[in-house]
Amino acid sequence: MSRVIRTTVLSVLGLFWLIPVYLLVVNASKSPEAFSSKDSWLPADFALFDNISEAMRLSGMAESAASTLLYSVVSPALAVLVGAAAGFAIVALRLRHGFAWFVVIFGGTVFPLQMILLPLMDSYTRIEVFDTQLGMIIVYTAISIPFSAFVMRNFFTGIANNVFEAAVLDGASTWRIFSRVYLPMAKSALVAVFILQATFIWNDFLLGLVLSQSDSVRPIMTSLSGMQSTYGGAQMSVVLAGGLLVSLPTVVLFLFTQKFFARGLALGQY
Amino acid sequence: MTSEKTPTAKSARRRDPYRRSAAGFIAPGVLLVAVLLYLPLLWTTFLSFTEYNGLGDPEWIAFDNYVEMFDDPEFLGSVFNTLLWVLGTLLVPVGIGLGIALLTWNLKGGSWLRLPFLIPYALSGIGVGVIWSFVLSGDGALDQALAAFGVTDTPRWLVDAPLNTVVMILATAWQGVGVNALLFTIGLQSIPKEPLEAARMDGANGFRLFRSILWPMLRPLTAVVVGLSIVASLKTFDIVQGMTKGGPGRDSETLALTMYKESFVNTEYGLGAAIAVFLTVVTLVASILYLRQQLSSKHGG
Numbered sequence: 001m002s003r004v005i006r007t008t009v010l011s012v013l014g015l016f017w018l019i020p021v022y023l024l025v026v027n028a029s030k031s032p033e034a035f036s037s038k039d040s041w042l043p044a045d046f047a048l049f050d051n052i053s054e055a056m057r058l059s060g061m062a063e064s065a066a067s068t069l070l071y072s073v074v075s076p077a078l079a080v081l082v083g084a085a086a087g088f089a090i091v092a093l094r095l096r097h098g099f100a101w102f103v104v105i106f107g108g109t110v111f112p113l114q115m116i117l118l119p120l121m122d123s124y125t126r127i128e129v130f131d132t133q134l135g136m137i138i139v140y141t142a143i144s145i146p147f148s149a150f151v152m153r154n155f156f157t158g159i160a161n162n163v164f165e166a167a168v169l170d171g172a173s174t175w176r177i178f179s180r181v182y183l184p185m186a187k188s189a190l191v192a193v194f195i196l197q198a199t200f201i202w203n204d205f206l207l208g209l210v211l212s213q214s215d216s217v218r219p220i221m222t223s224l225s226g227m228q229s230t231y232g233g234a235q236m237s238v239v240l241a242g243g244l245l246v247s248l249p250t251v252v253l254f255l256f257t258q259k260f261f262a263r264g265l266a267l268g269q270y
Numbered sequence: 271m272t273s274e275k276t277p278t279a280k281s282a283r284r285r286d287p288y289r290r291s292a293a294g295f296i297a298p299g300v301l302l303v304a305v306l307l308y309l310p311l312l313w314t315t316f317l318s319f320t321e322y323n324g325l326g327d328p329e330w331i332a333f334d335n336y337v338e339m340f341d342d343p344e345f346l347g348s349v350f351n352t353l354l355w356v357l358g359t360l361l362v363p364v365g366i367g368l369g370i371a372l373l374t375w376n377l378k379g380g381s382w383l384r385l386p387f388l389i390p391y392a393l394s395g396i397g398v399g400v401i402w403s404f405v406l407s408g409d410g411a412l413d414q415a416l417a418a419f420g421v422t423d424t425p426r427w428l429v430d431a432p433l434n435t436v437v438m439i440l441a442t443a444w445q446g447v448g449v450n451a452l453l454f455t456i457g458l459q460s461i462p463k464e465p466l467e468a469a470r471m472d473g474a475n476g477f478r479l480f481r482s483i484l485w486p487m488l489r490p491l492t493a494v495v496v497g498l499s500i501v502a503s504l505k506t507f508d509i510v511q512g513m514t515k516g517g518p519g520r521d522s523e524t525l526a527l528t529m530y531k532e533s534f535v536n537t538e539y540g541l542g543a544a545i546a547v548f549l550t551v552v553t554l555v556a557s558i559l560y561l562r563q564q565l566s567s568k569h570g571g
Contacts, residue, residue, distance in 0.1 A: 007292035014386035041413035089295035108307040114546040119310035142306035174291040203394035243400035
Protein backbone atom coordinates (compact mmCIF):
# COMPACT_ATOMS: atom_id res chain seq x y z
CA MET A 1 0.00 0.00 0.00
CA SER A 2 1.28 3.43 -0.73
CA ARG A 3 2.49 5.62 2.06
CA VAL A 4 -0.23 8.17 1.47
CA ILE A 5 -3.02 5.63 1.85
CA ARG A 6 -1.42 4.15 4.96
CA THR A 7 -0.99 7.56 6.55
CA THR A 8 -4.57 8.51 5.73
CA VAL A 9 -6.05 5.28 7.09
CA LEU A 10 -4.02 5.62 10.29
CA SER A 11 -4.91 9.28 10.78
CA VAL A 12 -8.63 8.69 10.35
CA LEU A 13 -8.59 5.67 12.63
CA GLY A 14 -6.47 7.60 15.15
CA LEU A 15 -8.94 10.48 15.26
CA PHE A 16 -11.77 8.00 15.67
CA TRP A 17 -9.83 6.43 18.57
CA LEU A 18 -9.57 9.77 20.32
CA ILE A 19 -13.33 10.49 20.30
CA PRO A 20 -13.94 9.09 23.81
CA VAL A 21 -11.03 11.16 25.11
CA TYR A 22 -12.52 14.24 23.46
CA LEU A 23 -15.91 13.52 25.07
CA LEU A 24 -14.25 13.07 28.46
CA VAL A 25 -12.38 16.37 28.28
CA VAL A 26 -15.31 18.39 26.91
CA ASN A 27 -17.83 17.12 29.42
CA ALA A 28 -15.49 17.19 32.40
CA SER A 29 -15.06 20.90 31.61
CA LYS A 30 -18.74 21.81 31.83
CA SER A 31 -20.00 23.40 35.00
CA PRO A 32 -22.87 21.49 36.66
CA GLU A 33 -25.23 24.27 35.51
CA ALA A 34 -24.14 24.09 31.88
CA PHE A 35 -23.96 20.28 31.85
CA SER A 36 -26.75 18.57 30.03
CA SER A 37 -26.81 14.86 29.39
CA LYS A 38 -28.71 15.65 26.17
CA ASP A 39 -25.86 17.50 24.57
CA SER A 40 -22.58 15.68 24.97
CA TRP A 41 -20.77 16.52 21.77
CA LEU A 42 -20.40 20.29 21.95
CA PRO A 43 -18.31 22.18 24.46
CA ALA A 44 -20.13 24.66 26.70
CA ASP A 45 -18.25 26.65 29.32
CA PHE A 46 -14.93 25.89 30.97
CA ALA A 47 -15.15 24.83 34.61
CA LEU A 48 -12.65 21.99 34.59
CA PHE A 49 -10.65 23.25 37.55
CA ASP A 50 -13.77 23.93 39.64
CA ASN A 51 -14.97 20.43 38.85
CA ILE A 52 -11.63 18.93 39.82
CA SER A 53 -11.58 20.70 43.18
CA GLU A 54 -15.20 19.69 43.71
CA ALA A 55 -14.31 16.06 42.91
CA MET A 56 -11.47 16.19 45.41
CA ARG A 57 -13.77 17.64 48.06
CA LEU A 58 -16.67 15.24 47.50
CA SER A 59 -14.89 11.94 47.65
CA GLY A 60 -11.81 12.48 49.77
CA MET A 61 -9.92 12.09 46.54
CA ALA A 62 -7.14 14.48 47.57
CA GLU A 63 -6.23 12.22 50.47
CA SER A 64 -6.35 9.03 48.46
CA ALA A 65 -4.33 10.64 45.67
CA ALA A 66 -1.53 11.36 48.16
CA SER A 67 -1.63 7.77 49.46
CA THR A 68 -1.70 6.29 45.97
CA LEU A 69 1.31 8.39 45.01
CA LEU A 70 3.12 7.00 48.06
CA TYR A 71 2.24 3.40 47.08
CA SER A 72 3.20 3.82 43.46
CA VAL A 73 6.62 5.23 44.33
CA VAL A 74 7.68 3.19 47.37
CA SER A 75 6.41 -0.26 46.36
CA PRO A 76 7.89 -0.45 42.86
CA ALA A 77 11.17 1.02 44.17
CA LEU A 78 11.41 -1.72 46.79
CA ALA A 79 10.31 -4.35 44.28
CA VAL A 80 12.95 -3.48 41.66
CA LEU A 81 15.66 -3.65 44.34
CA VAL A 82 14.45 -7.00 45.67
CA GLY A 83 14.01 -8.31 42.12
CA ALA A 84 17.45 -7.09 41.08
CA ALA A 85 19.02 -8.72 44.15
CA ALA A 86 17.35 -12.00 43.22
CA GLY A 87 18.51 -11.74 39.61
CA PHE A 88 22.03 -10.88 40.80
CA ALA A 89 22.11 -13.92 43.12
CA ILE A 90 21.01 -16.23 40.31
CA VAL A 91 23.07 -14.88 37.43
CA ALA A 92 26.23 -13.28 38.88
CA LEU A 93 26.65 -15.25 42.11
CA ARG A 94 25.54 -18.49 40.44
CA LEU A 95 23.27 -19.50 43.29
CA ARG A 96 22.91 -23.28 43.52
CA HIS A 97 19.61 -24.38 41.91
CA GLY A 98 19.26 -20.79 40.78
CA PHE A 99 16.77 -21.59 38.05
CA ALA A 100 14.52 -23.45 40.48
CA TRP A 101 14.53 -20.44 42.85
CA PHE A 102 13.78 -18.21 39.92
CA VAL A 103 10.77 -20.33 39.03
CA VAL A 104 9.61 -20.10 42.66
CA ILE A 105 9.64 -16.29 42.52
CA PHE A 106 8.31 -15.97 39.00
CA GLY A 107 5.53 -18.47 39.76
CA GLY A 108 3.99 -15.80 41.97
CA THR A 109 2.86 -13.96 38.88
CA VAL A 110 0.95 -16.84 37.35
CA PHE A 111 -2.01 -16.95 39.70
CA PRO A 112 -4.94 -14.55 39.58
CA LEU A 113 -5.11 -12.05 42.44
CA GLN A 114 -8.44 -13.62 43.45
CA MET A 115 -6.46 -16.47 44.93
CA ILE A 116 -4.86 -14.33 47.63
CA LEU A 117 -7.65 -11.88 48.50
CA LEU A 118 -9.51 -13.83 51.19
CA PRO A 119 -6.54 -14.88 53.34
CA LEU A 120 -4.95 -11.44 52.94
CA MET A 121 -8.07 -9.68 54.19
CA ASP A 122 -8.45 -12.16 57.01
CA SER A 123 -4.84 -12.03 58.19
CA TYR A 124 -4.52 -8.28 57.62
CA THR A 125 -7.43 -7.81 60.01
CA ARG A 126 -5.86 -10.11 62.59
CA ILE A 127 -2.43 -8.50 62.59
CA GLU A 128 -4.02 -5.05 62.35
CA VAL A 129 -2.58 -3.85 59.05
CA PHE A 130 -6.00 -3.89 57.35
CA ASP A 131 -6.80 -0.38 56.11
CA THR A 132 -3.28 0.91 56.75
CA GLN A 133 -0.77 2.40 54.34
CA LEU A 134 1.84 -0.10 55.53
CA GLY A 135 -0.42 -2.99 54.58
CA MET A 136 -0.97 -1.59 51.09
CA ILE A 137 2.74 -0.95 50.53
CA ILE A 138 3.61 -4.51 51.55
CA VAL A 139 1.11 -6.16 49.26
CA TYR A 140 1.94 -3.94 46.28
CA THR A 141 5.64 -4.66 46.77
CA ALA A 142 5.09 -8.41 46.94
CA ILE A 143 3.01 -8.59 43.77
CA SER A 144 5.55 -6.46 41.86
CA ILE A 145 8.50 -8.70 42.74
CA PRO A 146 7.96 -11.63 40.33
CA PHE A 147 7.91 -9.48 37.19
CA SER A 148 10.82 -7.41 38.46
CA ALA A 149 12.91 -10.53 39.19
CA PHE A 150 12.03 -11.87 35.76
CA VAL A 151 13.21 -8.78 33.90
CA MET A 152 16.30 -8.23 36.04
CA ARG A 153 17.44 -11.83 35.69
CA ASN A 154 17.08 -11.59 31.92
CA PHE A 155 18.97 -8.31 31.93
CA PHE A 156 21.86 -9.60 34.03
CA THR A 157 22.16 -12.68 31.80
CA GLY A 158 23.28 -10.29 29.09
CA ILE A 159 26.18 -8.90 31.17
CA ALA A 160 29.53 -10.58 30.47
CA ASN A 161 30.80 -12.66 33.34
CA ASN A 162 34.27 -11.11 33.33
CA VAL A 163 32.67 -7.93 34.70
CA PHE A 164 32.06 -9.92 37.86
CA GLU A 165 35.48 -11.59 37.72
CA ALA A 166 37.19 -8.23 37.45
CA ALA A 167 35.38 -6.90 40.51
CA VAL A 168 36.34 -10.05 42.41
CA LEU A 169 40.00 -9.53 41.49
CA ASP A 170 39.72 -6.02 42.88
CA GLY A 171 38.60 -7.60 46.14
CA ALA A 172 35.20 -5.90 46.20
CA SER A 173 32.59 -7.31 48.57
CA THR A 174 29.43 -8.91 47.16
CA TRP A 175 27.27 -6.02 48.30
CA ARG A 176 29.67 -3.57 46.73
CA ILE A 177 29.66 -5.41 43.41
CA PHE A 178 25.86 -5.41 43.47
CA SER A 179 25.36 -1.78 44.44
CA ARG A 180 28.31 -0.18 42.62
CA VAL A 181 28.65 -2.32 39.50
CA TYR A 182 25.48 -4.24 38.67
CA LEU A 183 22.78 -1.77 39.77
CA PRO A 184 24.28 1.20 37.89
CA MET A 185 24.66 -0.90 34.74
CA ALA A 186 21.01 -1.93 34.96
CA LYS A 187 19.70 1.60 35.33
CA SER A 188 17.54 1.60 32.22
CA ALA A 189 16.00 -1.80 32.99
CA LEU A 190 15.34 -0.71 36.59
CA VAL A 191 13.60 2.44 35.37
CA ALA A 192 11.55 0.48 32.84
CA VAL A 193 10.32 -1.98 35.45
CA PHE A 194 9.69 0.81 37.94
CA ILE A 195 7.50 2.73 35.49
CA LEU A 196 5.49 -0.32 34.47
CA GLN A 197 4.86 -1.33 38.07
CA ALA A 198 4.13 2.23 39.24
CA THR A 199 1.48 2.51 36.52
CA PHE A 200 0.06 -0.86 37.47
CA ILE A 201 -0.20 0.14 41.14
CA TRP A 202 -1.65 3.57 40.38
CA ASN A 203 -4.34 1.83 38.33
CA ASP A 204 -5.08 -0.92 40.86
CA PHE A 205 -8.66 -1.28 41.95
CA LEU A 206 -9.24 -4.76 43.36
CA LEU A 207 -6.64 -4.80 46.14
CA GLY A 208 -7.72 -1.35 47.26
CA LEU A 209 -11.34 -2.45 47.28
CA VAL A 210 -10.65 -5.45 49.52
CA LEU A 211 -7.86 -4.24 51.81
CA SER A 212 -8.81 -0.65 52.61
CA GLN A 213 -11.75 1.47 53.70
CA SER A 214 -10.87 4.97 54.83
CA ASP A 215 -10.30 7.92 52.49
CA SER A 216 -6.73 8.33 53.69
CA VAL A 217 -5.69 4.75 52.86
CA ARG A 218 -8.00 3.90 49.96
CA PRO A 219 -6.25 3.97 46.56
CA ILE A 220 -7.50 6.50 44.05
CA MET A 221 -9.28 4.12 41.67
CA THR A 222 -11.36 2.77 44.52
CA SER A 223 -12.28 6.36 45.46
CA LEU A 224 -13.23 7.20 41.88
CA SER A 225 -15.37 4.09 41.56
CA GLY A 226 -17.14 4.93 44.83
CA MET A 227 -17.74 8.45 43.57
CA GLN A 228 -19.15 7.16 40.27
CA SER A 229 -21.80 5.12 42.07
CA THR A 230 -22.62 7.84 44.60
CA TYR A 231 -22.89 10.86 42.32
CA GLY A 232 -24.40 11.24 38.87
CA GLY A 233 -26.92 13.38 37.02
CA ALA A 234 -25.95 17.01 37.27
CA GLN A 235 -22.75 16.04 39.00
CA MET A 236 -21.74 13.82 36.10
CA SER A 237 -19.28 16.48 34.96
CA VAL A 238 -17.65 16.34 38.39
CA VAL A 239 -17.31 12.54 38.15
CA LEU A 240 -15.80 12.90 34.68
CA ALA A 241 -13.38 15.52 36.00
CA GLY A 242 -12.37 13.01 38.67
CA GLY A 243 -11.83 10.42 35.93
CA LEU A 244 -9.69 12.84 33.98
CA LEU A 245 -7.69 13.77 37.07
CA VAL A 246 -6.78 10.18 38.01
CA SER A 247 -5.92 9.33 34.40
CA LEU A 248 -3.58 12.26 33.80
CA PRO A 249 -0.55 11.01 35.77
CA THR A 250 -0.35 7.66 33.97
CA VAL A 251 -1.02 9.13 30.54
CA VAL A 252 1.61 11.86 30.99
CA LEU A 253 4.11 9.39 32.45
CA PHE A 254 3.41 7.02 29.61
CA LEU A 255 3.80 9.59 26.87
CA PHE A 256 7.06 10.91 28.26
CA THR A 257 8.55 7.51 28.91
CA GLN A 258 7.26 5.56 25.94
CA LYS A 259 10.78 4.42 25.19
CA PHE A 260 11.09 2.89 28.67
CA PHE A 261 7.66 1.37 28.42
CA ALA A 262 8.50 -0.31 25.16
CA ARG A 263 11.80 -1.51 26.62
CA GLY A 264 10.14 -2.81 29.77
CA LEU A 265 7.57 -4.65 27.71
CA ALA A 266 10.24 -6.02 25.42
CA LEU A 267 12.41 -7.09 28.37
CA GLY A 268 9.39 -8.69 29.92
CA GLN A 269 8.46 -10.63 26.82
CA TYR A 270 11.72 -12.21 25.76
CA MET B 271 27.48 -14.61 25.96
CA THR B 272 31.17 -14.19 26.58
CA SER B 273 34.05 -15.62 24.65
CA GLU B 274 36.22 -16.32 27.69
CA LYS B 275 37.59 -19.78 28.40
CA THR B 276 36.04 -22.00 31.05
CA PRO B 277 36.89 -20.65 34.51
CA THR B 278 39.99 -22.20 36.01
CA ALA B 279 39.88 -24.07 39.31
CA LYS B 280 41.48 -21.05 40.91
CA SER B 281 38.80 -18.61 39.83
CA ALA B 282 36.10 -21.11 40.82
CA ARG B 283 37.59 -21.27 44.31
CA ARG B 284 37.76 -17.51 44.45
CA ARG B 285 34.06 -17.49 43.65
CA ASP B 286 33.01 -19.69 46.58
CA PRO B 287 32.60 -17.05 49.32
CA TYR B 288 30.62 -14.98 46.86
CA ARG B 289 28.40 -17.88 46.06
CA ARG B 290 27.70 -18.35 49.76
CA SER B 291 26.37 -14.81 50.02
CA ALA B 292 23.91 -15.49 47.19
CA ALA B 293 21.32 -16.84 49.63
CA GLY B 294 21.11 -13.46 51.33
CA PHE B 295 20.43 -11.75 48.02
CA ILE B 296 17.61 -14.00 46.97
CA ALA B 297 16.03 -14.34 50.43
CA PRO B 298 13.94 -11.11 50.49
CA GLY B 299 12.30 -11.97 47.19
CA VAL B 300 11.58 -15.56 48.12
CA LEU B 301 10.29 -14.62 51.59
CA LEU B 302 7.93 -11.89 50.44
CA VAL B 303 6.56 -14.01 47.63
CA ALA B 304 6.17 -17.03 49.91
CA VAL B 305 4.41 -15.17 52.72
CA LEU B 306 2.18 -12.87 50.67
CA LEU B 307 1.46 -14.97 47.61
CA TYR B 308 2.04 -18.69 48.22
CA LEU B 309 0.71 -18.99 51.78
CA PRO B 310 -2.56 -17.21 50.92
CA LEU B 311 -2.79 -19.37 47.82
CA LEU B 312 -2.63 -22.55 49.89
CA TRP B 313 -5.08 -21.15 52.42
CA THR B 314 -7.59 -20.27 49.70
CA THR B 315 -7.28 -23.79 48.30
CA PHE B 316 -8.02 -25.17 51.78
CA LEU B 317 -10.96 -22.77 52.26
CA SER B 318 -12.51 -23.95 49.01
CA PHE B 319 -13.24 -27.29 50.72
CA THR B 320 -14.89 -25.65 53.72
CA GLU B 321 -17.95 -23.74 54.77
CA TYR B 322 -16.71 -20.45 56.24
CA ASN B 323 -18.17 -16.99 56.71
CA GLY B 324 -15.19 -15.34 58.39
CA LEU B 325 -16.45 -16.01 61.90
CA GLY B 326 -15.55 -19.10 63.91
CA ASP B 327 -13.64 -21.89 62.22
CA PRO B 328 -13.90 -23.17 58.65
CA GLU B 329 -15.94 -26.37 58.53
CA TRP B 330 -14.71 -29.14 56.19
CA ILE B 331 -17.35 -30.00 53.58
CA ALA B 332 -15.11 -31.59 50.90
CA PHE B 333 -16.39 -30.90 47.37
CA ASP B 334 -19.77 -29.38 48.27
CA ASN B 335 -18.77 -25.88 47.17
CA TYR B 336 -17.71 -27.17 43.77
CA VAL B 337 -20.94 -29.11 43.37
CA GLU B 338 -22.98 -26.07 44.36
CA MET B 339 -20.98 -23.93 41.96
CA PHE B 340 -21.66 -26.04 38.88
CA ASP B 341 -25.33 -26.45 39.84
CA ASP B 342 -25.84 -22.70 39.78
CA PRO B 343 -27.09 -21.36 36.41
CA GLU B 344 -25.79 -17.91 37.37
CA PHE B 345 -22.31 -19.34 37.75
CA LEU B 346 -22.57 -21.01 34.34
CA GLY B 347 -23.68 -17.66 32.92
CA SER B 348 -20.60 -16.11 34.41
CA VAL B 349 -18.43 -18.84 32.80
CA PHE B 350 -20.13 -18.08 29.47
CA ASN B 351 -19.45 -14.35 29.82
CA THR B 352 -15.82 -15.05 30.69
CA LEU B 353 -15.46 -17.17 27.54
CA LEU B 354 -16.98 -14.32 25.55
CA TRP B 355 -14.35 -12.02 27.07
CA VAL B 356 -11.53 -14.39 26.12
CA LEU B 357 -12.78 -14.72 22.55
CA GLY B 358 -13.57 -11.02 22.11
CA THR B 359 -10.31 -9.65 23.48
CA LEU B 360 -8.43 -12.17 21.38
CA LEU B 361 -10.04 -11.25 18.10
CA VAL B 362 -10.55 -7.50 18.33
CA PRO B 363 -7.57 -5.87 20.07
CA VAL B 364 -5.01 -8.41 18.88
CA GLY B 365 -6.30 -8.20 15.30
CA ILE B 366 -6.51 -4.40 15.14
CA GLY B 367 -3.19 -4.12 17.00
CA LEU B 368 -1.49 -6.27 14.38
CA GLY B 369 -3.13 -4.21 11.64
CA ILE B 370 -1.85 -0.94 13.09
CA ALA B 371 1.64 -2.36 13.58
CA LEU B 372 1.74 -3.44 9.93
CA LEU B 373 0.42 -0.09 8.72
CA THR B 374 2.95 1.94 10.72
CA TRP B 375 5.83 -0.39 9.92
CA ASN B 376 8.61 1.46 8.07
CA LEU B 377 6.28 4.43 7.71
CA LYS B 378 7.64 7.91 8.17
CA GLY B 379 6.07 9.41 11.30
CA GLY B 380 4.75 5.97 12.21
CA SER B 381 5.39 6.41 15.92
CA TRP B 382 3.33 9.61 15.91
CA LEU B 383 0.48 7.91 14.12
CA ARG B 384 0.57 5.15 16.74
CA LEU B 385 0.21 7.62 19.60
CA PRO B 386 -3.61 8.01 19.61
CA PHE B 387 -3.94 4.26 20.16
CA LEU B 388 -1.47 4.29 23.04
CA ILE B 389 -3.19 6.97 25.09
CA PRO B 390 -6.10 4.73 26.21
CA TYR B 391 -3.61 2.04 27.23
CA ALA B 392 -2.32 4.25 30.03
CA LEU B 393 -5.86 4.61 31.43
CA SER B 394 -7.08 2.37 34.23
CA GLY B 395 -9.98 -0.05 33.88
CA ILE B 396 -11.96 2.26 36.16
CA GLY B 397 -11.07 5.32 34.05
CA VAL B 398 -12.16 3.50 30.90
CA GLY B 399 -15.35 2.51 32.72
CA VAL B 400 -16.14 6.11 33.65
CA ILE B 401 -15.71 7.30 30.06
CA TRP B 402 -17.67 4.50 28.41
CA SER B 403 -20.48 4.51 30.98
CA PHE B 404 -20.97 8.12 30.00
CA VAL B 405 -20.84 7.36 26.26
CA LEU B 406 -23.16 4.36 26.47
CA SER B 407 -25.74 5.52 29.01
CA GLY B 408 -29.36 5.89 27.83
CA ASP B 409 -29.50 9.04 25.66
CA GLY B 410 -25.73 9.27 26.14
CA ALA B 411 -23.15 10.42 23.64
CA LEU B 412 -23.51 7.38 21.38
CA ASP B 413 -27.30 7.56 21.27
CA GLN B 414 -27.11 11.28 20.48
CA ALA B 415 -24.71 10.62 17.62
CA LEU B 416 -26.96 7.88 16.25
CA ALA B 417 -30.02 10.14 16.58
CA ALA B 418 -28.25 12.66 14.36
CA PHE B 419 -28.24 9.96 11.68
CA GLY B 420 -31.91 9.26 12.31
CA VAL B 421 -31.40 6.10 14.37
CA THR B 422 -33.54 6.48 17.47
CA ASP B 423 -34.50 2.90 18.26
CA THR B 424 -31.20 2.03 19.95
CA PRO B 425 -30.72 -0.93 22.29
CA ARG B 426 -30.02 -0.31 25.95
CA TRP B 427 -26.27 -0.84 25.62
CA LEU B 428 -25.44 -1.61 29.24
CA VAL B 429 -28.72 -3.27 30.21
CA ASP B 430 -29.53 -5.90 27.55
CA ALA B 431 -27.49 -9.10 27.90
CA PRO B 432 -25.30 -10.31 26.29
CA LEU B 433 -25.01 -6.97 24.47
CA ASN B 434 -23.68 -5.33 27.65
CA THR B 435 -20.80 -7.82 27.77
CA VAL B 436 -20.09 -7.22 24.07
CA VAL B 437 -19.93 -3.42 24.42
CA MET B 438 -17.69 -3.73 27.47
CA ILE B 439 -15.40 -6.00 25.47
CA LEU B 440 -15.27 -3.32 22.77
CA ALA B 441 -14.46 -0.66 25.38
CA THR B 442 -11.61 -2.87 26.62
CA ALA B 443 -10.49 -3.39 23.02
CA TRP B 444 -10.38 0.39 22.61
CA GLN B 445 -7.96 0.44 25.52
CA GLY B 446 -5.86 -2.60 24.58
CA VAL B 447 -5.18 -2.06 20.87
CA GLY B 448 -2.23 0.28 21.49
CA VAL B 449 -0.16 -2.09 23.56
CA ASN B 450 -0.67 -4.92 21.10
CA ALA B 451 0.34 -2.60 18.28
CA LEU B 452 3.47 -1.66 20.25
CA LEU B 453 4.38 -5.30 20.90
CA PHE B 454 3.86 -6.29 17.26
CA THR B 455 5.94 -3.27 16.21
CA ILE B 456 8.80 -4.48 18.41
CA GLY B 457 8.42 -7.86 16.73
CA LEU B 458 8.41 -6.42 13.21
CA GLN B 459 11.49 -4.33 13.92
CA SER B 460 13.42 -7.40 15.03
CA ILE B 461 12.85 -9.24 11.73
CA PRO B 462 16.13 -9.49 9.84
CA LYS B 463 16.31 -7.52 6.60
CA GLU B 464 17.76 -10.20 4.27
CA PRO B 465 14.81 -12.59 3.90
CA LEU B 466 12.51 -9.60 3.47
CA GLU B 467 14.56 -8.17 0.65
CA ALA B 468 14.89 -11.58 -0.96
CA ALA B 469 11.10 -12.03 -0.86
CA ARG B 470 10.56 -8.56 -2.29
CA MET B 471 12.97 -9.33 -5.13
CA ASP B 472 10.93 -12.44 -5.86
CA GLY B 473 7.95 -10.14 -6.24
CA ALA B 474 6.20 -10.92 -2.93
CA ASN B 475 4.22 -7.94 -1.73
CA GLY B 476 1.25 -7.02 0.38
CA PHE B 477 -0.68 -10.02 1.59
CA ARG B 478 1.73 -12.58 0.13
CA LEU B 479 4.67 -11.00 1.91
CA PHE B 480 2.69 -11.00 5.11
CA ARG B 481 1.57 -14.61 4.81
CA SER B 482 4.83 -16.15 3.72
CA ILE B 483 7.41 -14.07 5.62
CA LEU B 484 6.04 -11.71 8.27
CA TRP B 485 3.43 -13.94 9.89
CA PRO B 486 5.75 -16.96 10.39
CA MET B 487 8.44 -14.69 11.79
CA LEU B 488 6.00 -13.03 14.17
CA ARG B 489 4.78 -16.38 15.48
CA PRO B 490 6.77 -16.45 18.75
CA LEU B 491 5.60 -12.93 19.55
CA THR B 492 2.03 -13.74 18.58
CA ALA B 493 2.07 -16.61 21.05
CA VAL B 494 3.10 -14.13 23.75
CA VAL B 495 0.47 -11.54 22.82
CA VAL B 496 -2.24 -14.18 22.59
CA GLY B 497 -1.18 -15.74 25.90
CA LEU B 498 -1.10 -12.40 27.70
CA SER B 499 -4.44 -11.48 26.24
CA ILE B 500 -6.15 -14.74 27.27
CA VAL B 501 -4.76 -14.62 30.80
CA ALA B 502 -5.74 -10.96 31.23
CA SER B 503 -9.27 -11.47 29.91
CA LEU B 504 -9.87 -14.42 32.23
CA LYS B 505 -9.30 -12.08 35.17
CA THR B 506 -11.58 -9.29 33.89
CA PHE B 507 -12.91 -7.41 36.88
CA ASP B 508 -12.32 -3.65 37.00
CA ILE B 509 -14.19 -2.63 33.90
CA VAL B 510 -17.27 -4.76 34.60
CA GLN B 511 -17.44 -3.71 38.25
CA GLY B 512 -17.01 -0.11 37.10
CA MET B 513 -19.63 -0.17 34.36
CA THR B 514 -22.43 -2.56 35.29
CA LYS B 515 -21.41 -4.06 38.65
CA GLY B 516 -22.16 -7.37 36.93
CA GLY B 517 -25.78 -6.40 36.39
CA PRO B 518 -28.57 -6.09 35.67
CA GLY B 519 -29.14 -8.91 38.12
CA ARG B 520 -26.07 -11.02 37.48
CA ASP B 521 -26.23 -10.92 33.69
CA SER B 522 -22.83 -9.44 32.93
CA GLU B 523 -20.78 -11.04 35.70
CA THR B 524 -17.41 -12.57 34.93
CA LEU B 525 -15.74 -15.27 37.02
CA ALA B 526 -13.54 -12.75 38.79
CA LEU B 527 -16.59 -10.68 39.68
CA THR B 528 -18.64 -13.67 40.85
CA MET B 529 -15.74 -14.63 43.11
CA TYR B 530 -15.63 -11.12 44.53
CA LYS B 531 -19.39 -11.01 45.14
CA GLU B 532 -19.66 -14.43 46.79
CA SER B 533 -16.69 -13.65 49.03
CA PHE B 534 -17.02 -10.04 50.00
CA VAL B 535 -20.69 -9.21 49.45
CA ASN B 536 -22.32 -12.49 50.49
CA THR B 537 -19.44 -13.52 52.84
CA GLU B 538 -19.59 -17.05 51.42
CA TYR B 539 -15.84 -17.45 51.80
CA GLY B 540 -15.78 -21.17 51.01
CA LEU B 541 -17.73 -20.75 47.78
CA GLY B 542 -15.72 -17.67 46.82
CA ALA B 543 -12.53 -19.68 47.37
CA ALA B 544 -13.84 -22.51 45.19
CA ILE B 545 -14.52 -20.02 42.35
CA ALA B 546 -11.01 -18.60 42.81
CA VAL B 547 -9.54 -22.10 42.54
CA PHE B 548 -11.55 -22.80 39.39
CA LEU B 549 -10.42 -19.50 37.86
CA THR B 550 -6.82 -20.31 38.76
CA VAL B 551 -6.93 -23.77 37.17
CA VAL B 552 -8.34 -22.31 33.96
CA THR B 553 -5.74 -19.52 33.99
CA LEU B 554 -2.91 -21.99 34.56
CA VAL B 555 -3.99 -24.16 31.65
CA ALA B 556 -4.19 -21.06 29.46
CA SER B 557 -0.80 -19.84 30.66
CA ILE B 558 1.05 -22.98 29.66
CA LEU B 559 1.23 -21.82 26.05
CA TYR B 560 2.56 -18.46 27.15
CA LEU B 561 4.93 -19.69 29.85
CA ARG B 562 6.48 -22.32 27.61
CA GLN B 563 7.35 -19.54 25.22
CA GLN B 564 8.85 -17.37 27.95
CA LEU B 565 10.84 -19.96 29.86
CA SER B 566 12.19 -21.88 26.89
CA SER B 567 13.62 -18.79 25.20
CA LYS B 568 16.16 -18.21 27.94
CA HIS B 569 16.77 -21.29 29.99
CA GLY B 570 19.37 -21.86 32.66
CA GLY B 571 21.00 -19.16 34.64
